[in-house]
Amino acid sequence: MTVREKVIAIIAEKAVLDASDVTLDSSLDALGMDSLAMVEAIFAMEECFDISIPFNANDPEEGRFDISSVGSIVAAVEDLLAQKVT
Amino acid sequence: MRRVVITGAGTVNALAQDVPGTLAAMAAGRGAIAPLAVADVDRLSVRIGAAVRGWDAGAHLTRAQLASTDRFAQFALVAAAQAMAQSGLEVDAGLDVGAIIGTAGGGLSTSDAAYRAVYAEGKNRVAPLTVPKLMPNAAAGQLSMAHGLRGPVFSLSSACASSNHSIALACQLIRAGMVRAMLAGGAEAMLCFGGIKAWEGLRVMSERACRPFSRTRDGMVQGEGAAVFVLEERAAALARGAPILAEILGVAMTADAGDLVAPSQAGAEGAMRAALADAGLEPAAVDYINAHGTGTAANDRTEAAAIRAVFGAAVPPVSSTKAMHGHVMGATGAIELLACLMALNDSVIAPTIGYEEADPDCDLDVVPNVARQGEVRVALSNSFAFGGLNAVLVVSRG
Missing domain, CATH: 3.40.47.10 (Thiolase/Chalcone synthase)
Structure with a gap:
């Protein structure tokens, strides 16, 4: 599985959807994810990729981790993975 | 309806280890949130809290109490002693005085220490009083023994509403005529590695400061401590000339x-x-x-x-x-x-x-x-x- 596929699988599981219903331009709101589901998804990504994601539920829009769409989350995770390698 | 008044108050918290000191800090707008010094703090992302500094339980408690209490129950014992001293309430052998002490985590640092011993340090033994120290009702039980309370005594747990629930319920017991007085309040001591790590998981904690209602707020900051009040039926309290701090x-x-x-x-x-x-x-x-x-x-x-x-x-x-x-x-x-x-x-x-x-x-x-x-x-x-x-x-x- 690619990073994109894994991130989509994690988000789909927490949103209780099929992966086929989650696209890169989906917003989390549109997927019906509340803040608790988001916190759980972030944790699952950290465990899956062995990374540490800077995310505070108090300011999700202003955080250092862009959660405006599934695509932005994939990109942010890829960034963190790239930083980990270097 | 029977009316309920507060005739004594006590506290141990990060601002001070008594009521006058706490009120002085509140009046001065003096905060107690500071860097934490807990074991393995370098593995925490949240490293601030309002800890009770310089806590010397031995200055207040008997050796038997010291050996059998978690930090949260120690805070409760000291706060309750202050409240009882202020109130002057006399407790006899009757079943009409009790205590309800709220807590969200109970003896969490006792659990933390026991888990550390068996999981991290590979030990096969934990301290013998681990259970009676960690149980959420330990603080209430200790108050019963310290003050001879033989009426309804128990802990109450509703997370961050625990102590308000405790005071509300104690008030209702007095209104109902089931008791003549109650100790009521809450006690908490969650500032240990496991307690902070659990809160980190929820991602609602601030790593910087607690700024309620400010646009720049970014989360909560944990504190620790206890406050305990003596609640009494109003007519009886007035009759004995008790100090009336407030009516509920x-x-x-x-x-x-x-x-x-x-x-x-x-x-x-x-x-x-x-x-x-x-x-x-x-x-x-x-x-x-x-x-x-x-x-x-x-x-x-x-x-x-x-x-x-x-x-x-x-x-x-x-x-x-x-x-x-x-x-x-x-x-x-x-x-x-x-x-x-x-x-x-x-x-x-x-x-x-x-x-x-x-x-x-x-x-x-x-x-x-x-x-x-x-x-x-x-x-x-x-x-x-x-x-x-x-x-x-x-x-x-x-």
Whole structure:
């Protein structure tokens, strides 16, 4: 599985959807994810990729981790993975 | 109906290890949130809290008490001793005096130490009194033994509403005539590695400061401590010449039946309205609100909207003292009730410190940063907890 596929699988599981219903331009709101589901998804990504994601539920829009769409989350995770390698 | 008054108060918290010191800190707007010194702090992302510094349990407790108590029960014992000394309540062999002590985590540092021993250090033994120290009812049981309380004695757990629930329920036991007096309040000591790590997981903690109602707020900060009150039936208290610190006019205990963690405006509104109805008061009678005010984005926005909805055009001053003593979880409502006593008896309204910028979503007079002089005849204190559990108290001058 690619990073994109894994991130989509994690988000789909927490949103209780099929992966086929989650696209890169989906917003989390549109997927019906509340803040608790988001916190759980972030944790699952950290465990899956062995990374540490800077995310505070108090300011999700202003955080250092862009959660405006599934695509932005994939990109942010890829960034963190790239930083980990270097 | 039998009326209920407060005749004694005691506390140990990060601001001070007694009531006068705590009120002095609140009046001065002096906060106690600081870098933490717990084991493995370098593995925590949240490294600040309002810890009780220089805690010397041996200065207050017997050797037997020391050996058999977690930190949270030690705080409760010392706070209760202060409250009993102030009240002068006499307890005989009857079954008509008890204690309800709220706690969210019980003896969490005892659990933490035992888990560390067996998991991290590979030991095969834990301390013999691990269970009687960690059990959530330990503080209440210790108070019973220390003061000879033979009536209803138990712990109550409703997360961050635990101590308001405890005080509300104790008040109802007195109103019902089941007891003549109760010790009631809360105790919490969660500032250990496991306790902080668990909160980190929820991603609602600030790594910097607690700034309730400020646009720049970014989460809550944990505190620790206890506050315990002596509650008595009013006529009996007056007859024995007891100091009357306040009357508990109204209480409400309600639930949102909604989300496990997200606050509910309707739930908060309902609880405040129910407490006012129990007190037989209109909202306009309230001169000060001690808010739940955790400093999270969601709580403060939701609570502000609920307060505006209940109080309409005449919202009284509202402050959150959590920016000073931290969020003391199962003890927080009890410690915050001290701010209400100060407002009633000293006409000093505790400030919301750490306040930087107005938030249009929290359009309240939050008494920013500096305490205010002002006559307060009636105060209302909010506690809203995970689980969607609410407990609100309305108090007046005695």
